Amino acid sequence: MEMIEGHIAIDPPLGVPVWDIDPYDRDILRQPDDYYAQLRSKGPFAFIPKYSILVCGRHEETKEVFSDWERFVSSRGVGLQDFKLETPWRAQSLVVEADPPQHTRTRKVLTRALSPKATRALAESFQVAADKLIEKLLERGTFEAVEDLAEAYPISVFPDAVGLREADKRCLIDYGAMVFNALGPDNELRRNAMAMGPKIVPWITRQCQRENIKPGGFGATIFEAADAGEITEEEAGMLVRSLLSAGVDTTVTGIGNALWCLATFPDQFQKLKEDPSLTKPAFEEVLRFTTPVHTFCRTADVDTQVSGIKIQKGTKILCVLGAANGDENQWPQAHRFDVTRRPMGHLAMGVGIHGCVGQNLARAEVGAVLNAIVAKVDTIELAGEAIWRPNNAIHALDKMPITFKGG
Numbered sequence: 001m002e003m004i005e006g007h008i009a010i011d012p013p014l015g016v017p018v019w020d021i022d023p024y025d026r027d028i029l030r031q032p033d034d035y036y037a038q039l040r041s042k043g044p045f046a047f048i049p050k051y052s053i054l055v056c057g058r059h060e061e062t063k064e065v066f067s068d069w070e071r072f073v074s075s076r077g078v079g080l081q082d083f084k085l086e087t088p089w090r091a092q093s094l095v096v097e098a099d100p101p102q103h104t105r106t107r108k109v110l111t112r113a114l115s116p117k118a119t120r121a122l123a124e125s126f127q128v129a130a131d132k133l134i135e136k137l138l139e140r141g142t143f144e145a146v147e148d149l150a151e152a153y154p155i156s157v158f159p160d161a162v163g164l165r166e167a168d169k170r171c172l173i174d175y176g177a178m179v180f181n182a183l184g185p186d187n188e189l190r191r192n193a194m195a196m197g198p199k200i201v202p203w204i205t206r207q208c209q210r211e212n213i214k215p216g217g218f219g220a221t222i223f224e225a226a227d228a229g230e231i232t233e234e235e236a237g238m239l240v241r242s243l244l245s246a247g248v249d250t251t252v253t254g255i256g257n258a259l260w261c262l263a264t265f266p267d268q269f270q271k272l273k274e275d276p277s278l279t280k281p282a283f284e285e286v287l288r289f290t291t292p293v294h295t296f297c298r299t300a301d302v303d304t305q306v307s308g309i310k311i312q313k314g315t316k317i318l319c320v321l322g323a324a325n326g327d328e329n330q331w332p333q334a335h336r337f338d339v340t341r342r343p344m345g346h347l348a349m350g351v352g353i354h355g356c357v358g359q360n361l362a363r364a365e366v367g368a369v370l371n372a373i374v375a376k377v378d379t380i381e382l383a384g385e386a387i388w389r390p391n392n393a394i395h396a397l398d399k400m401p402i403t404f405k406g407g
């Protein structure tokens with residue numbers, strides 16, 4: 001059996017075009033729009049020989065593959081490696097890298113910890129923190145928005161919401177980048193991420209232990225499930241790890257990308273100023289338009305068919321959520337950022353049983369920041385070039401100098 005990037009090599013299925021492209025090329029990761037458009041034009045799937053994978057980017061097939069957990073499993077890894085054939089770099093996640101019935105049991109605990117009620121209780125303190133930060137940045141006028149806003153805000157509220165006793169900003173942010181880069185091929189991005197492991201992983205592992213979790217946060221609710229015998233003590237620690245893996249870099253990216261949209265499309269920002277009730281749907285449009293998690297994989301666990309294409313058992317399928325969110329068949333004028341769109345059905349938070357369990361929290365955090373900006377800032381301008389940071393699974397900014405002006 002021939003292996004490529006930790007999974008079996010396959011022959012291109014009949015009727016699927018062979019596409020000689022590297023979706024993990026740094027230039028594509030920085031500016032993916034042309035790649036997304038080409039991918040959609042290829043049909044339901046394309047075959048990429050460099051990695052011996054299928055790739056899909058039309059809304060219909062991406063949604064089908066991404067949500068059908070019985071045929072396209074997550075337990076074999078949501079990156080290029082097939083965990084049935086290779087050992088992952090860290091113990092496999094109990095949620096995002098699990099299938100039912102195991103997933104059902106652990107997901108239930110996280111759903112309770114991050115319930116709408118639990119996140120609503122944080123809304124007021126989130127808003128106070130956001131108002132304070134935006135006022136401070138407004139006084140400064142020009143600032144580095146990735147570090148001073150997109151990173152600074154989640155780091156000021158998230159560790160407390162989880163109940164961490166310690167909050168090392170760099171460890172929390174870099175761990176997320178590491179986890180997401182690990183989903184790609186053995187390229188420089190992945191190797192650099194793995195090299196950070198010895199510094200970051202022991203710190204993260206310590207924060208997931210019961211003695212390092214304060215009462216009253218999401219972490220405490222998870223350990224209560226261990227006390228009740230619903231999950232083991234070890235599983236509780238692993239579920240806290242899931243929050244630290246998926247809960248920081250993603251919201252940092254959500255805030256950065258939202259600001260980039262508002263700075264790049266000032267007419268859309270003015271619409272929010274005129275009607276602040278559009279702020280919530282505007283964040284959904286940011287998610288659709290910039291898709292913070294651009295790709296996740298699934299593995300076919302059976303021989304099957306999608307849109308008439310035969311897919312063999314063991315095939316890795318790259319689901320390009322960023323391309324699916326730009327599908328004109330789903331959203332007319334998809335290339336336009338439109339805060340009035342209300343883009344129901346976008347895939348940026350996933351879909352089906354693995355749909356983002358932290359989405360209420362993400363919306364509460366980013367919503368607080370956007371509310372503060374809309375209320376206090378009159379104009380947002382790029383004060384220099386916005387530079388995107390290549391990552392094997394995340395589409396995020398690296399640098400973005402911004403000027404806020406207020407009345």
Ligand code: HEM
Pocket residue numbers: 074078095096097107110242243246247248250251253254292293296347348349350351353354355356357358359361362
């Ligand atoms: C803008 C912010 C966010 C985005 C774009 C995002 C995106 C996603 C996506 C696309 C998935 C689906 C993965 C899959 O189907 O394989 C997912 C799942 C998940 N997310 Fe988020 N996420 C965000 C924020 C958060 C936050 C704040 C947390 C936790 C505090 C979180 C925790 C998780 C977990 C644990 C899963 C796995 C759920 C499961 O497999 O059942 N996410 N997220």
